[in-house]
Amino acid sequence: MNKTANEVDVSICSALDNLDLIQILTDSLTDFMRFDEDSAHWIGMSVRESVTNAIQHGNKLDVNKKVDIRFQVQQDRISIFIKDQGAGFCVDEIPSPLDSENLLKPSGRGIFYIRTFMDEVEFRNLARGGMEVYMMKKISN
Amino acid sequence: MKIETRTVGDIKILDCSGRITLGEGTMVVRNAVRELLKANEKKIILNLAEVNYIDSSGIGELVSTYTTVTSNDGQLKLLGLTRKIQELLAITKLLTVFQVFEDEQAALDSF
Numbered sequence: 001m002n003k004t005a006n007e008v009d010v011s012i013c014s015a016l017d018n019l020d021l022i023q024i025l026t027d028s029l030t031d032f033m034r035f036d037e038d039s040a041h042w043i044g045m046s047v048r049e050s051v052t053n054a055i056q057h058g059n060k061l062d063v064n065k066k067v068d069i070r071f072q073v074q075q076d077r078i079s080i081f082i083k084d085q086g087a088g089f090c091v092d093e094i095p096s097p098l099d100s101e102n103l104l105k106p107s108g109r110g111i112f113y114i115r116t117f118m119d120e121v122e123f124r125n126l127a128r129g130g131m132e133v134y135m136m137k138k139i140s141n
Numbered sequence: 142m143k144i145e146t147r148t149v150g151d152i153k154i155l156d157c158s159g160r161i162t163l164g165e166g167t168m169v170v171r172n173a174v175r176e177l178l179k180a181n182e183k184k185i186i187l188n189l190a191e192v193n194y195i196d197s198s199g200i201g202e203l204v205s206t207y208t209t210v211t212s213n214d215g216q217l218k219l220l221g222l223t224r225k226i227q228e229l230l231a232i233t234k235l236l237t238v239f240q241v242f243e244d245e246q247a248a249l250d251s252f
Contacts, residue, residue, distance in 0.1 A: 016163060016164055019162075019163070038225075041225060045196060048162075048196055049196060049197055052163055052196070052198070097233050098233065098234055103233075103234060103235070103238060104204055104207075104208055104238065105201075105204070106201040106202070106204055106205040107197075107198070107201050108201075109197040109200055109201065109233050110196075110197040112232075112233065113197055113229065113232075113233075116232055
């Protein structure tokens with residue numbers, strides 16, 4: 001594989017039916033890159049969680065709004081950028097699912113899982129509106 | 142996502158298979174447990190051994206099911222967690238909430 005990054009860009013409308021499409025694409029890329037089975041699973045789950053958030057909370061299930069996903073494939077890592085067209089949010093204001101008062105809440109664990117399983121995660125409010133989530137995972141030797 | 146229900150004495154075992162993800166998968170679990178509670182069945186085991194994928198919504202559904210069952214004076218136990226489900230529950234401290242069993246007989250005996 002080249003040392004420069006190859007990129008795969010996908011743009012989907014904000015329908016939850018599209019989650020399986022993104023999952024299949026993510027799994028194909030991590031398989032191609034020869035991630036171990038566990039890492040591939042957690043990358044797939046992290047992308048799925050983030051795209052779910054973008055569709056549901058960012059774009060509020062508005063099918064006229066897009067979620068753009070860029071997979072950047074390098075020799076030793078995969079980087080994923082997920083952009084929505086929503087109002088954005090402040091990641092520091094998201095309550096921790098580990099706090100005792102949140103332990104039995106039915107939601108609020110997705111971002112925690114992404115941060116746990118990926119090597120780098122950043123949340124960026126875009127100047128032109130919307131939110132971008134960046135996540136990266138290195139191939140372990 | 143499929144669920145088959147078995148009865149052992151006064152205990153219901155829900156054998157789940159497939160994916161518990163946002164949407165259909167989570168609804169199947171919710172509806173199955175709701176039906177049991179409606180029929181006054183209050184001792185429930187969720188067998189997750191054949192669940193090959195779960196997302197945060199699926200984990201949330203397990204939590205929601207647990208609180209629904211316990212608030213109806215019932216008991217919910219988890220059986221046959223895959224390594225990945227176990228990890229997802231462990232890192233969110235949920236293994237301290239659920240009673241989890243590897244062996245079906247041990248789960249049955251725990252009621």
